[in-house]
Amino acid sequence: MRENDKILVDVKGLTKIYSLKRNIFSRSREFVTAVYDVNIRIKNGEIFGLVGESGSGKTTCGRILSRLEEPTGGQIFIKGVDIRLLKGQDLQGFRKNVQMIFQDPYESLNPRMTVADTVMEPLEVQRVGDYEEREYRVWKALKIVELYPPGDYLFRFPHELSGGQRQRVAVARALVVEPDFVIADEPVSMLDASIRAGILNLLLDLRTRLGLAYLFITHDLAVARYMCDRIGVIFKGKLVELGKTERLIGNPHHPYTKALLSAVPIPDPRAERERFRFEERELPEQTFDRSCVFLPRCAASGRICRKESPEMVEVEEDHYSACHLSTEM
Amino acid sequence: MSLLEIRNLTLHYKTTKGMVQAVDKVSFSLNRGESMGLVGESGCGKTSVAMGIMKILPTNAVIIGGEILFKGEDILLKDDEEIRRIRWKGISMVFQAAMNALNPVISVGDQIVEAIQAHGRVSEADAWEQVRELYSLVGLDPGRRKSYPHEYSGGMKQRAIIAMSLACSPDLIIADEPTTALDVIMQDQIIQEIVALQDRLDMAMVYISHDISVIAETCSKIGVMYAGKIVEYADADSLFYDTLHPYTKALLSSYPSIKGEIKRLNPIPGEPPNLLDPPVGCRFDPRCPEREEICNSHEPEYLEVKEGHFVACHFVKPA
Numbered sequence: 001m002r003e004n005d006k007i008l009v010d011v012k013g014l015t016k017i018y019s020l021k022r023n024i025f026s027r028s029r030e031f032v033t034a035v036y037d038v039n040i041r042i043k044n045g046e047i048f049g050l051v052g053e054s055g056s057g058k059t060t061c062g063r064i065l066s067r068l069e070e071p072t073g074g075q076i077f078i079k080g081v082d083i084r085l086l087k088g089q090d091l092q093g094f095r096k097n098v099q100m101i102f103q104d105p106y107e108s109l110n111p112r113m114t115v116a117d118t119v120m121e122p123l124e125v126q127r128v129g130d131y132e133e134r135e136y137r138v139w140k141a142l143k144i145v146e147l148y149p150p151g152d153y154l155f156r157f158p159h160e161l162s163g164g165q166r167q168r169v170a171v172a173r174a175l176v177v178e179p180d181f182v183i184a185d186e187p188v189s190m191l192d193a194s195i196r197a198g199i200l201n202l203l204l205d206l207r208t209r210l211g212l213a214y215l216f217i218t219h220d221l222a223v224a225r226y227m228c229d230r231i232g233v234i235f236k237g238k239l240v241e242l243g244k245t246e247r248l249i250g251n252p253h254h255p256y257t258k259a260l261l262s263a264v265p266i267p268d269p270r271a272e273r274e275r276f277r278f279e280e281r282e283l284p285e286q287t288f289d290r291s292c293v294f295l296p297r298c299a300a301s302g303r304i305c306r307k308e309s310p311e312m313v314e315v316e317e318d319h320y321s322a323c324h325l326s327t328e329m
Numbered sequence: 330m331s332l333l334e335i336r337n338l339t340l341h342y343k344t345t346k347g348m349v350q351a352v353d354k355v356s357f358s359l360n361r362g363e364s365m366g367l368v369g370e371s372g373c374g375k376t377s378v379a380m381g382i383m384k385i386l387p388t389n390a391v392i393i394g395g396e397i398l399f400k401g402e403d404i405l406l407k408d409d410e411e412i413r414r415i416r417w418k419g420i421s422m423v424f425q426a427a428m429n430a431l432n433p434v435i436s437v438g439d440q441i442v443e444a445i446q447a448h449g450r451v452s453e454a455d456a457w458e459q460v461r462e463l464y465s466l467v468g469l470d471p472g473r474r475k476s477y478p479h480e481y482s483g484g485m486k487q488r489a490i491i492a493m494s495l496a497c498s499p500d501l502i503i504a505d506e507p508t509t510a511l512d513v514i515m516q517d518q519i520i521q522e523i524v525a526l527q528d529r530l531d532m533a534m535v536y537i538s539h540d541i542s543v544i545a546e547t548c549s550k551i552g553v554m555y556a557g558k559i560v561e562y563a564d565a566d567s568l569f570y571d572t573l574h575p576y577t578k579a580l581l582s583s584y585p586s587i588k589g590e591i592k593r594l595n596p597i598p599g600e601p602p603n604l605l606d607p608p609v610g611c612r613f614d615p616r617c618p619e620r621e622e623i624c625n626s627h628e629p630e631y632l633e634v635k636e637g638h639f640v641a642c643h644f645v646k647p648a
Contacts, residue, residue: 053512162600192370192539197583198596219513222542226585226594249587263517264587267542269565271588275517 007077008181008213009042009065014074016060016237034060036237036293037074039312044180047207047214049228049245051221051260057237058217062183065215066100067091078181096126099174103186105166109158115142115169116154122177141172144209145202164195171202175210185217200227221264225249230318233257238293239312243319253321256294292324300325330401331358332533333382333501338395340377340386349604351377353557353612354395356631359550361500364527364534366548366565368541368580372601374557375537379505381405382535383422384412399501417448421494425506428486431478437486438474441493448497463492467522484515491523498530505537520547541584545569553577556602556612559631563638573640575619611643619644 016035035057042048052058063069065076067083076083078098086094099122102108109118119141123134142150145168158166167187174182184203188196204227206212218224224231225245232242233256241254252258255276262276292298292305304324312320340352352374359365367375380386382397384404397404399419404412424430432440441463442456451459457474464471467488478486487507494502504523508516524547527534536547544551545565552562553576561574572578582595599616608614614624623643631641635648 053514164600193541193580193583194370194597195600196596197585197594198598200585201594201596221513222585222587225587226591259514261587263514265517265520265540265542265546266588267545267569267581267584267586268588269545269569271545275521 006044007041008044008046008079009040009215010075010077011038011040011061011065012075012077014038014040014061014064014076015072016057016064016069017072034237035064035071038234038237038239040232040239040242042181042213042215045207045211045213046230047204047216047228049216049218049224049231050234051218051224051231052234053219053260055236056234058219058234059185060237061234062100062185062215062217066098066183067094068100092126096122096177097179098181098183099177099179101167101170101174101182101184101187104190105163105170106158106190108170109166111158114155114157115147115161118158118169119173119176122173126177128177137176138172141176144175144206145169145172146198147172162195163191164198167191167199168202171199171206175206178210179212181213181215183215183217186219187216188223189218189220196223203227221249221261233260236293239322240294241319241321242312243316243321247316247319253315253319253326254294254323255298255300255326257321259297292322294323331398332361332363332400333535334358334396334398335378335382336396336398338378338381338397339393340374340381340395341391341393342387343389343391344605347605348391350607351390351557351604352381353607354631355554355557355559356395357552357559357562359501359533359535361533362531363550364524364536364548365550365552366544367535367537367552367554368539368544369554370539370601372556372604373554375554376505378554379422379503379535379537382501382503383416383420414448417444417494417497417499419499420501420503421497421499422503422505423487423490423494423507425509427490427507428478428483428510431486431489433478436475436477437481437489438476441474441489441496444493445496459496460492463495466495466526467492468518483511484519487511487515487519488522491519491526495526495530499532501533501535502527503535503537506539507536508543509538509540516543523547541580542586553580556607557604558612558641559639560613560642561638561640563635567635567638571635571638573634573638573645574642575617576613579616579618611641 014035015037018032018034020030020032050058050061064071083094116138119138120134123137139150142153147153147168188199216227228245231245231248232239235256241257252261258276262274266273292310295301295305302325310322310324312322315321336356338352338355342349342351355378369375392405438460441460445451445456445459460474461471464474469488508519538544548565550564551568552559555576561577579597597616602608602612610625610627611629614620629641629643631639632647634640634645
């Protein structure tokens with residue numbers, strides 16, 4: 001097996017159920033299934049895109065993978081180690097290997113800390129090297145994210161930076177501990193187009209230079225197409241289609257992916273786009289084990305869809321879809 | 330006569346740090362039934378232009394000069410009472426956050442009825458009948474008209490807002506990022522709805538968005554704004570296929586698409602200028618790949634270089 005083909009992240013049957021208490025006196029509890037039976041494998045150096053609409057559970061997946069939240073069920077192996085079992089020293093090591101970049105650089109940076117302090121903090125927490133070593137690493141990280149010359153940025157506060165520069169600081173902070181795996185949750189959705197392109201290119205270049213793997217969470221399929229090697233499409237907590245980017249976008253199998261793709265606006269007034277029908281109905285309570293999760297919105301459902309929840313089936317090489325009908329067609 | 334004509338609109342905001350030169354000599358015109366897109370990044374002044382047209386500017390805004398002619402009359406010279414008569418009937422607006430502006434304790438239908446009755450002598454029964462029609466027009470179930478805002482999804486609320494904006498059959502509708510808060514499928518449905526209604530009711534529309542792909546799908550004419558100025562204005566096809574201004578070119582090559590080959594995106598280096606103290610020459614000069622000496626000292630004129638195609642750049646001149 002080549003180094004590149006090694007599985008870095010292996011997510012098996014990930015499930016997260018939140019319980020909602022109506023009020024402190026009520027006994028009956030309501031449950032919300034945010035993520036249900038999600039299986040993902042990410043290889044070394046791979047960019048895996050998790051695409052879905054708001055409320056689909058994509059952020060919850062990212063938070064569980066970074067151990068910001070505990071899963072209700074399922075296993076997550078990173079480099080072969082079940083991360084749910086990590087404690088103490090090992091957990092510390094995990095936090096060094098797995099880093100996160102968040103959506104809003106206005107909120108994810110401490111407004112009272114300078115760029116130098118912000119980027120150095122993870123090194124201090126991880127007790128990496130002595131002060132000189134840390135200084136050198138901070139310098140190097142700022143250079144890598146193209147905040148150049150680093151000296152100009154070290155002593156600035158977040159309010160003295162633009163949105164794009166702030167997101168670069170957030171990236172530097174994630175990279176300074178030299179992780180293998182970065183979870184990027186909508187890292188560019190707050191940025192303007194001209195700035196966004198720069199951050200996307202930076203993340204792509206870093207993958208090439210440092211061999212990083214990403215879980216790239218986004219609602220924007222055009223961005224996912226630009227960034228990712230493979231894409232998983234998630235709908236109401238369930239992975240409905242997964243495949244190589246070009247195949248998934250060029251030849252989607254699941255009706256939800258089709259609807260999603262046909263709704264993406266195209267920056268070209270001459271482009272004609274065929275719209276895939278999508279039923280706009282309110283979603284009833286989720287019934288994951290009984291019927292297809294997409295049933296209430298599906299324009300092409302059959303009888304079996306009401307009775308059984310479809311499994312992920314390989315529809316072509318390395319391309320999976322969870323739809324009773326897409327395998328028949 | 331154009332339905333809407335803006336001439337040299339210049340608008341500043343008074344702040345503790347000085348005057349923010351938010352809109353600078355913006356001119357464009359719009360005929361009945363036409364749709365125009367205003368596209369630009371955050372802070373480029375596109376919403377200020379929209380608020381100027383509706384005369385709903387914040388109190389620290391100062392109109393330095395220019396005219397906003399609606400049916401030949403300058404909106405900026407009208408008093409509050411006259412403006413009130415134009416709003417809704419003449420010009421109405423759909424905002425980005427409008428769906429959050431619905432009153433949570435009054436049913437959506439009642440709120441629309443209120444708007445209808447405020448602008449004409451209509452009986453309560455007739456107003457409700459109009460609400461019913463408006464609901465089917467925008468694709469909402471008329472049976473839901475007495476529901477409260479919290480019983481609607483985000484997309485339904487935005488549809489209700491669109492219904493409300495159409496309540497008094499305006500000649501011009503201003504849509505300021507009407508779909509930005511929505512998911513892609515909902516966005517697509519609302520956009521289709523807006524385009525279809527605009528066409529069917531023969532309204533003029535100014536559609537404002539930061540997303541050039543949304544503008545490409547909704548508008549026949551497009552104005553590109555940068556740092557308070559319109560830098561290029563043309564019909565949609567020319568703007569995309571005969572792009573003349575360096576900023577427009579850069580903007581177009583910074584968008585990924587779901588179609589076509591994957592090309593490396595070109596970010597625009599640097600940041601938009603601080604409008605407290607904008608560059609003396611061309612406002613795009615500090616970031617422009619084609620800049621020359623003249624650009625940082627002289628402001629380029631906004632000229633019609635081809636029929637209906639306006640550009641403000643020293644290196645794009647009329648044939």
